Amino acid sequence: MALVFLVPLLTTVYFSVGGMELTAEYFLKIFQGKLYQAVLWTTVEISVVSALLTLVVGYPIAYHLSKQPPRRRLFLSMLLLLPFYTSILVKSFAFTVVLGHSGVINDGLRALFGEGAVVQLLYNRLGVYIGLVHNLLPYMVFPILTNLLSQDPNLPRAAELMGASRSRIFWKVTFPLSLPGVAAGVLLATVLSLGQYITPALLGGRQDMMMANLVHFQIAQALDWNMASAISVVLLSLAGLIILLLSRVKGVQLFEAKTVS
């Protein structure tokens, strides 16, 4: 296992310093180039925001699923996994039909309020977020769902007996206890969206370029594998940093959660 993972990883690092040349040239290009800086920032922004949006959409879904009888939950979970089995090109075509300039939503708005009401939902940052949330949802829902299902059902019952309202039970008991699941979901979603390439390219605007897009250009068109490796190493370090930060946060929350319960 270690061999399968480590050898390609070390090869990438080896390429990123120009092999035996041990040069920082490629990294300097990344940190000094306007293009790379702009794209790096876009990548971080898109990853963090789309992970948080996925949390906002995904948590209620996970909560709802946790309240369902097992058979129904299984059925609904399978629906949730459907996007996994669809090609992104087909999905982007479907998105255009629903959200596009002449899509269902905009045709409806046009019929009701005239041409001025048309909203641009695709081929801009919003389109990227819609596409990514759609993609990342299962990664957010399942860790939270697992956590919610493993919570001791006696805790909310006890809170209820003590006279707590339903919203108070949720915010004081259920939600704090689910924070490890939330952290896991956010972590997965952020790290996965860091490497996104095709969804932003198909649904985003001209400014929504991701680092992976540049990696692809260097590998497949420019054939500059050293540069591609250097970008990958930066991207990987970024993912590592986010994991590190989140694992800290998670620890704190765990501690607080215990105090509450």
Place this chain on the structure above:
Amino acid sequence: MSIDNRFGGVPLLGRGLNRRSVLIGATGALAAPFVLRPRGARAADSIVVVDDGGVVQEAKREVFFKPFTADTGVEVIEVSNNSGHLERLKAQVVTGNIEWDAVYLNGQGANAAAKEGLVEEIDYTQIDVAKSLHPEWVLPGGLCYAFFTGGIAFNPAKHPAGKHPTTYQEFWDVEKFPGRRGMLQRAIYALEMALAADGVPANEIYPINFDRAFASLDRIKPHINVWMSQNEQAINMLQTGEVDFDFTFISRVIPAQEAGVSIDIVDDNSTISGPSYIVIPKGTAKKDLVMKFLTYVNRPDLQAELCNRIGFTPENGEAYSLVKPEMLAKLPKPGHPNAIALDMAWWGENLTEAEGRFKEWILT
């Protein structure tokens, strides 16, 4: 197209993991690699040909592969790989693990491969390219057998004659031709469009003047509603009404028309053509067989037949008299004064710089 394959260039990932590569992996430690060439496991009289799959590959199977096999007895083992030919070719040559014998590549790909030394030289004593329509596209490392032509596409039901731009100057003229516009998000084609829109004659496009091209692009930038990253998007965009005019290729418009989509593409005054090549990976043991195969790919009757089926414009000038008149009517007229032909030598030298500048430009 499968996007997932995009990064699977290394042999341990993606399609590289097959019986052969496992075999090599297991025995590689014991024997020198050259003893265990993957082709050893294959029938001697076969070649592996890589293409994009889909209707294009089906047509090539009927037109090129079957007659070749029928005449020579050499089996064509097809690999469908709809993206990432170039990086996999490089991975195979760099690691010395050559699994492919012939690869179809676009102009940029073939030139990059030749520049990196990833391909065998074509033996032009066996192949007659004297009748090539574009002598400048004859490449030592790749055979140009067809070319693609792009132009401004539109929906004729929505924008009949006079209501759609027919030149790049008109495409840039948003007041005279109001409508939502789409362009491909890449330097190649965009820079040529920009210069043509700025009034540069077709034969003076190269060498590309970056400042002039980007100044021209600045003028159209606020009016481009969708920057398409994939060729596949162009037809869908017109079909769903997302854009009114966009840049795409005749070879994509023809199948869409045949499928009943209301779509057309302007001719001759706004065409940009680029070559399509077939290359031989460096180090293949089957070069002789592939050269024989290439004589079929260069045959006028077969190129005409491929054109009749899917509208690939033949590079061999002798093929034209054999193309059906109704197909010929849809194709660009060779030698039209406004037709732009991609200068692959210029792009080979400048792709990285042009793409870098284009990416920076598009972000700001």
